[in-house]
Amino acid sequence: MAKSFNINQIRKDFPNLSLKVHGKPLVYLDNAATTMKPQSVIDRITQHYSSETSNVHRGVHYLSEKATAEFEKVREKVAKFINAKKSSEIIFTKGTTDSINLVVTSFGRAFLQHGDEIIISEMEHHSNIVPWQILCEEKGVILKIIPIDNTGAYSVSDFEKLLTPKTKFISLVYISNSLGTINPIPAIIKIAHSKNIPVLIDGAQTVNHMPISVQELNCDFLAFSGHKLFGPTGVGVLYGKSELLNKMPPYQGGGDMIASVTFEKTTYNVLPYKFEAGTPNIAGVIGLGAAIDYLNEIGFDNIMPYEKDLLDYGTKALQKIPNLRLIGTAKDKAAILAFVLPNIHAHDLGTLVDEEGIAIRTGHHCTQPVMKHFGIPATSRASLAFYNNENDIDRLVDAIGKANTIFSKNL
């Protein structure tokens, strides 16, 4: 299935990669924020709007049936992509944040009680902290935080220390967006399930770097976004085990999520529609389907070794820069390189490398507790995708060198 991995050919699939920024060829190293879209995704969305625009699950007319069929085909595709047992376990959302909020609101309100403990980690994105804090205020549940070490990692035993008879939910990021750490999620899920504790995995930074089989992993929920998977913004996925989703009350009320409505009594639709109130992001879902097709064509068998080599190359290249300190040096890492320089604030570096046509992310990356842990206000982050190459890294290293020169001149 997977075609041979030709980086120059692959780069041509992404029209944005040939842009010029401030007169220089763009180097895009902000893939953990969002990924570029291949032409096939852009074309598929255009095709949807130009030849199959209609609402889904509503009309009996030709276009509505066509749009519905295309929309539902993507659900099958997503189910296959993450190896879910049934496509009815795939719920389309706005994105990872929305998926997590769905679980916190629906499962949390219905099944978590005052005094129950929820385990998250110090490296969570704010989207896996704040929804739980809202629930803490509402219901008096308690958040327990797995601490990270100075490489930006935690161990299974760090997690186990927090387990108590009151632990009733676990919600963890698989790959950290600000550190790149790959967490020991499979082992944690095994332990959690031996105590009947459900586990949600934030897979926003995972599904684009490595294959996930939800059946093998045995997670209870998996949340991810389309736009970090080379698809459009505004669409995401919540996978949930059907036995849990069936027990959970609806997240939002509206059209499509009902079986029948009267003023006396409304009954809810079956899965997955119970959780999809209102007209969904139809074009977004269809674009996501094209992104998954594209990714399947390239193949993780090609992507993973390529990204690993690029990460090693980038790590070595950055480590050669005097005084540069990498933030996030765990043994198991995805292709994310965060760092600080002693004399240049991340925002100044971001502006200076932008002048060279290089897009990196600077700031706290929606992980302020991580910044606090390392005692820094912000980092610069180069996050890689399979369409990046060694030239991108070299350009970044050169631009950092130029910034260093500017900041060290005659002061």
Next chain:
Amino acid sequence: MSENSRAELYQQVILEHNHKPKNFGELADATHDAEGYNPLCGDHLHIYLHINHQDIIDNISFKGDGCAISRASASMMTVALKGKPIAVAKSLFEEFHQLILGHLKPESDANHLGKLAIFSGIWQYPSRVKCASLCWHTMKGALEKTKTITTE
């Protein structure tokens, strides 16, 4: 905009104020102070003022973490405001605000900005405008006895 004007953001004066900021540190006898915070980037400033009975800022200082633009801006603001009446501080605030939005052109519009005019190019970097303005908003907050200022 020309490439040259973009590259001029990090001029020598800004780099020098970043490297060795003036009036840096706490002011033990401050009559007014406030904390400024930019939640977007984590910049954090504390501005201290000592205002005498004639409503003159006879001392001013700042401390905090931030990028070169925010440190240089704070440093240059303290230099510009030391010894000035509150009324002048308030009018300079307005002029500076117009400057960094690109509405006031120091080469053609009458102004009292002096060296602060060096920030005239920053409107070309929309994500950096708040770096330059945080200290000014915090100073204004201190005058108005607002303890915490955020840029959002």
